[in-house]
Structures are given as structure tokens and as C-alpha cells.
Amino acid sequence: NRFLQKMNIKSEINSKGDIDRINKKMVLKGTVKSEVSGMKIEMDTETYVLNNYLYTKTRNMWMKMKLDKDIWTQQDQISQIIELVQSGSIERLKDETIDKTSYYVIKINPDLKKIVELTLKQQQQSELLNQNMDFGDMIKSYSSTVWVNKKTFIIEKSKGDMEMVMTPENMGKEDIKTAGEIKMNSVVEMSISNINKDVTVVLPEEAENAKEL
Numbered sequence: 001n002r003f004l005q006k007m008n009i010k011s012e013i014n015s016k017g018d019i020d021r022i023n024k025k026m027v028l029k030g031t032v033k034s035e036v037s038g039m040k041i042e043m044d045t046e047t048y049v050l051n052n053y054l055y056t057k058t059r060n061m062w063m064k065m066k067l068d069k070d071i072w073t074q075q076d077q078i079s080q081i082i083e084l085v086q087s088g089s090i091e092r093l094k095d096e097t098i099d100k101t102s103y104y105v106i107k108i109n110p111d112l113k114k115i116v117e118l119t120l121k122q123q124q125q126s127e128l129l130n131q132n133m134d135f136g137d138m139i140k141s142y143s144s145t146v147w148v149n150k151k152t153f154i155i156e157k158s159k160g161d162m163e164m165v166m167t168p169e170n171m172g173k174e175d176i177k178t179a180g181e182i183k184m185n186s187v188v189e190m191s192i193s194n195i196n197k198d199v200t201v202v203l204p205e206e207a208e209n210a211k212e213l
């Protein structure tokens with residue numbers, strides 16, 4: 001017998017930090033806000049990249065993972081946006097002014113096949129994800145909005161909206177006795193400032209004893 005279960009999840013991720021692409025180091029601190037079937041959950045997170053290791057702190061527990069050499073190429077926002085634009089369509093929205101800075105605002109509606117392709121690349125970098133996941137069935141919609149500085153033509157802000165429906169089948173867990181689906185709406189916003197300024201990343205002492213994945 002299989003039990004029928006339906007669940008709605010909304011998540012919002014807010015992070016602030018520093019990234020040095022040349023020297024391959026990064027620090028991000030933020031919060032993850034989730035709403036699961038009406039129950040709200042908030043969690044603080046910390047992420048560091050240093051000496052080819054990714055360190056993460058979740059629920060006061062530190063973990064670390066050796067990074068692949070291609071991870072910085074995959075984090076290249078510009079090349080990813082170009083791929084998304086080439087796969088689908090773009091829509092110019094109304095210009096905006098934020099803190100006296102003027103921006104072109106562009107919405108990108110990519111081909112979902114391209115989103116699946118990029119997600120699979122990320123999946124291959126993580127041992128935490130089930131390799132049998134069917135992202136083609138899981139991802140139902142995706143759009144990305146970018147704010148381009150009119151003077152510098154640098155993307156200083158981006159927002160990604162994704163809707164997913166997860167089932168035991170597309171999660172690669174067909175042996176689970178619970179049938180049904182989990183609907184998940186995810187919003188990820190990024191802002192960039194202080195471009196080309198010096199970056200200092202210091203790993204917290206407690207992270208040095210992180211459990212390696």
C-alpha cells in the first residue's frame with residue numbers, strides 16, 4: 001500500500017558576502033526562509049570557499065567538501081546568462097532607479113531543457129544529490145530577471161524564479177511507500193556591489209574541524 005501525500009514548499013534565500021574569482025575564495029552569510037504547508041522555518045547559513053574546499057555551516061554544524069577545478073567556471077554568471085538567453089527569449093521591462101543608479105531591467109525566459117542541463121552539471125558536482133533524479137520532469141517553470149547598470153553595463157542584481165514538482169519517481173526513490181507530490185516555489189536574489197575592491201576571507205576557527213563529505 002502507498003500513502004497519498006501533498007505538500008507545498010516556498011523558499012527564499014538571502015545572502016551577503018565577498019567573492020574573489022581571481023584568487024578563488026569566497027564568503028557568504030545569510031538566511032534561508034522556508035514555508036512548508038503553512039509552517040514557517042528560518043535558518044542561518046555560512047559558506048566559505050578557501051584552498052579548493054567548500055565549507056558550509058547549517059544548524060550549527062560545519063561540513064566541508066573538496067571542490068572540482070571547474071566549479072568557478074560553472075559559477076560564471078555572465079556565461080550562464082548568455083546560455084539562457086540563447087536558448088529562449090528575452091523581454092525588456094521598465095527601467096528602474098535604485099539608490100540613484102539607473103538600470104536596464106531584462107527578463108529572461110530560457111528553454112527549460114537548458115535549465116535541466118545546467119542543473120545536471122551542478123548535480124554532478126555534489127555527492128549529496130541522488131544521481132537518479134529526473135530534473136526534466138521536476139522543473140516546471142523558470143525565469144531570470146537581471147538589472148544592468150546603464151553606465152558600466154555590469155549586471156549588479158539578478159533574481160531567479162523556479163517552480164518544481166517533486167514525486168518519489170522523479171526523485172529517484174520509487175521504492176518509497178508514500179505517493180503524491182511536493183510543490184516547491186524557489187526565489188533566489190543576488191546583488192553585486194563594491195566591484196574590483198580587495199577581498200579578505202578568514203575561515204572561522206570552528207570550521208577547521210569540519211566533517212568532510
